[in-house]
Amino acid sequence: MSDLNSGLSPDSLAQIDREVAKYPAEQKRSAVMSALRIAQVEKGWLSADTIKLVADYLGIAPMAAHEVATFYNMYDRSPVGKYKLTVCTNLPCALSGGAEAGEYLQKKLGIHYNETTADGKFTLKEGECMGACGYAPVLLVNNHTMCNHMTPDAIDRKLAEFN
Amino acid sequence: MTVYVKGVVFDGVDFDDPNSWNIDAYIQRGGYAALKKIIAEGITQDTIIAELKTSSLRGRGGAGFPTGLKWSFMPRSFPGQKYLVCNTDEGEPGTFKDLDIIVNNPHALIEGMIIGGYAMGITVGYNYIHGEVFAAYERFEAALEEARRAGFLGDNILGSDFCFQLHGHHGYGAYICGEETALLESLEGKKGQPRFKPPFPASYGLYGKPTTINNTETFASVPYIIREGGQKFLELGKPNNGGTKLFSVSGHVNRPGNFEVPLGLPFSELLEMAGGMRGGKKIKAVIPGGSSAPVLPGHIMMETTMDYDAIAKAGSMLGSGAVIVMDETVCMVKALRRLSYFYFEESCGQCTPCREGTGWLYRVVDRIERGLGRPEDLDLLESVGKNIAGRTICALGDAAVMPVQGMLKHFRAEFLHHIEHKKCIVPGY
Numbered sequence: 199m200s201d202l203n204s205g206l207s208p209d210s211l212a213q214i215d216r217e218v219a220k221y222p223a224e225q226k227r228s229a230v231m232s233a234l235r236i237a238q239v240e241k242g243w244l245s246a247d248t249i250k251l252v253a254d255y256l257g258i259a260p261m262a263a264h265e266v267a268t269f270y271n272m273y274d275r276s277p278v279g280k281y282k283l284t285v286c287t288n289l290p291c292a293l294s295g296g297a298e299a300g301e302y303l304q305k306k307l308g309i310h311y312n313e314t315t316a317d318g319k320f321t322l323k324e325g326e327c328m329g330a331c332g333y334a335p336v337l338l339v340n341n342h343t344m345c346n347h348m349t350p351d352a353i354d355r356k357l358a359e360f361n
Numbered sequence: 362m363t364v365y366v367k368g369v370v371f372d373g374v375d376f377d378d379p380n381s382w383n384i385d386a387y388i389q390r391g392g393y394a395a396l397k398k399i400i401a402e403g404i405t406q407d408t409i410i411a412e413l414k415t416s417s418l419r420g421r422g423g424a425g426f427p428t429g430l431k432w433s434f435m436p437r438s439f440p441g442q443k444y445l446v447c448n449t450d451e452g453e454p455g456t457f458k459d460l461d462i463i464v465n466n467p468h469a470l471i472e473g474m475i476i477g478g479y480a481m482g483i484t485v486g487y488n489y490i491h492g493e494v495f496a497a498y499e500r501f502e503a504a505l506e507e508a509r510r511a512g513f514l515g516d517n518i519l520g521s522d523f524c525f526q527l528h529g530h531h532g533y534g535a536y537i538c539g540e541e542t543a544l545l546e547s548l549e550g551k552k553g554q555p556r557f558k559p560p561f562p563a564s565y566g567l568y569g570k571p572t573t574i575n576n577t578e579t580f581a582s583v584p585y586i587i588r589e590g591g592q593k594f595l596e597l598g599k600p601n602n603g604g605t606k607l608f609s610v611s612g613h614v615n616r617p618g619n620f621e622v623p624l625g626l627p628f629s630e631l632l633e634m635a636g637g638m639r640g641g642k643k644i645k646a647v648i649p650g651g652s653s654a655p656v657l658p659g660h661i662m663m664e665t666t667m668d669y670d671a672i673a674k675a676g677s678m679l680g681s682g683a684v685i686v687m688d689e690t691v692c693m694v695k696a697l698r699r700l701s702y703f704y705f706e707e708s709c710g711q712c713t714p715c716r717e718g719t720g721w722l723y724r725v726v727d728r729i730e731r732g733l734g735r736p737e738d739l740d741l742l743e744s745v746g747k748n749i750a751g752r753t754i755c756a757l758g759d760a761a762v763m764p765v766q767g768m769l770k771h772f773r774a775e776f777l778h779h780i781e782h783k784k785c786i787v788p789g790y
Contacts, residue, residue, distance in 0.1 A: 220529075221528075222442075222568065227549065228549055228550045231530070231531065232530075232531065235533060262550070265552050266552065269535060269709075270492070270534045270535050272534035273533060288454045288699060288700075289454055289455075289700055290454050325493075326454075328491075329452055330457050330493075331455055331609065331611040331685075332617040332618045333617075341493075341495065344493070
């Protein structure tokens, strides 16, 4: 089933409408970042068809929405696992176990960065600074949930929650 | 963990109380008193801007530009729409102060922006929030709703003629959007690629209209200055470095966190507040103002105070106040490799010197780290750096070069050892 046929849910469209209302009437394009985020939450990832749905809804060129979807790294343009885990390995986090957290997750899940487990449950990503260095190591779950102090023990407990 | 010694931004916040962020708690600790005073007493725009100038508040996002001066640039009599924008796109490695402000005291920021709107005759504002801290975006949206219901935001604020609308806008993973013109492009729903300056945002900003952009901490300092007076704020810090500053301390310390302290505090005292060096190890180096600031050896930092002028004199920048502490076990080549990768990854690709140059910097540092460095590599790094710095539209290119220059200036011997012996002097991070 293609995304074009299924459209976006009334709930997603209502959420997009709320975002559109924040900007001047002739500047609906400003809502594209939120709209793509809302569409991604509903669909799991952003296919070209989903991006076009968003563009059509906002009345902008599909390419304008595509440019945004490809520029910002939290948009997933290919399917990801049920849980996308992004671990920050930048220097401040690395000084407090960020790199080890990434290595531990790779071992534990049996995948490398940018891979998805065979059961489709987990995708692992290496991320850049999330602006939470004081809480290192940090892990972002499905883009929106930040988990702090992710030592190996804490990672074990977190993964157990997903089972 | 957040600690404040002298509170401006976190004045009266109870970090153990999960409801301390909300509007009732904020009002109880004196919140919105500044706005009420302005409306009730009809305080003029000029008086507010003069108070900010007296306070010597400098932009807390990294550049340290005097806020009162910036606000005075706004063409107040401009007949069309103008915009006020807050930059909460906090993604400079080491910086995590704005996150704590939005989560723990969002109304200080909101009140500061409302006062900014009043002082510059602006009726619409946006706060651009780093996408990775999505819960903070949701917290900000909830706080906005509270402020609207209480009559502090919207039409005819507190019964006056003054109207101000404020909205949250989130990023979705691009460090470059912390650069103010990239942020404006992103707010317009485009790729976050910086614009040429001039024209500056004060004349051509959001949707091509006059726009003033300030950092979260800057706006959050404004209510205190209006409530308590610019002179009192100034006296919290030192001349030309007024007020308190949030320092985000990360790395090899026992208690990483945000510390709100008077500007001019000796670094050694800040380190002590952060619980000292983890495991009692020896301090090797400190990046005092976020990853773009040149690194300084520990012994220089131990004799420096934390303010814009003193850090500049020591050869670095206070920047956003992100203090990354490294102990004697850190391999500086490995540390630089990770930072260089960051700038390579985050270059927006618009300017050739940055797009290509950041890749060169990363690949050369990477090969030195992997034991494949060549004797001429340090000269090469310096040459590539010279061909990036000052040759790009925005400061990301310079930001990529400064860590390299700082490392080569202070830890050159370590890089030479790597090239010669194909390995580190010390174990790693």
